[in-house]
Amino acid sequence: MELTQLQKQLSDHVRDPEANPGPADIERRRLDIYRDLFFNTVDGFLCTAFPVTRKLHSDENWRALVRDFMRRHQCASPYFVQLAEEFLEYLNGERDGTAADPPFLIELAHYEWVELALDISTETLPPARPRGQGELPAAVEVSPLAWSLAYQFPVHRIGPEFQPQEADGQPTFLLVYRNREDEVGFIEINAATARLLALLDENAGEIDACIDLLAAEMGVASSAVRGFANELLDQWLSQDILI
Structure with a gap:
């Protein structure tokens, strides 16, 4: 004692x-x-x-x-x-x-923590499968090392020269990921892109079905978003955001 x-x-x-x-x-x-x-x-x-x-x-x-x-x-x-x-x-x-x-303290700290969390994560990705340029599989999976984030402040731009005191009217969407080379990347995305990624995660990655769902939510025909979505999916596969 x-x-x-x-x-x-x-x-x-x-x-x-x-x-x-x-x-x-x-x-x-x-x-x-x-x-x-x-x-x-x-x-x-x-x-x-x-x-x-x-x-x-x-x-x-x-x-x-x-x-x-x-x-x-x-x-x-x-x-x-x-x-x-x-x-x-x-x-x-x-x-x-x-x-x-500062009013953005918690969001900024979270954004900075994400890079460390992905960097030390023990998650691994399977080997990439060969595919032709622009060729998409019928279904994909969102990488466990790809995180879609939404903040009220533009945390990726905050620094000594930029310290907003009020939140933006619209959320800031960011996609943070670690690829097969263990490099952490950051991409600013919009609400539609964030929603597409969420739909892929929620619907077993069935590409056509997710594009149809996104178009329906946006109130447009599937053909209006398919070209943009296919280009985005091809990019995400190359970046190991999708597997």
């Missing part, structure tokens, strides 16, 4: 040194080194995972954000590669928010 209490005092101090002085029988110099080492490790990983988010914060505000994360959030995973996802959970559920938080 004494060891458990000592560990609790030490961890409380590491998380929130201002509110918790730490074990009295540990030399202050050693305690400071360990506390700073732990903070700098978490800080460094979050800076790498969320580079744009970091750039938009002053040093003082960023350190306060990292400290608040360490103080409030109980990580469920011991793996550092999952720390970015833990940070997202904190932003969504435990962050009270301050005047320093």
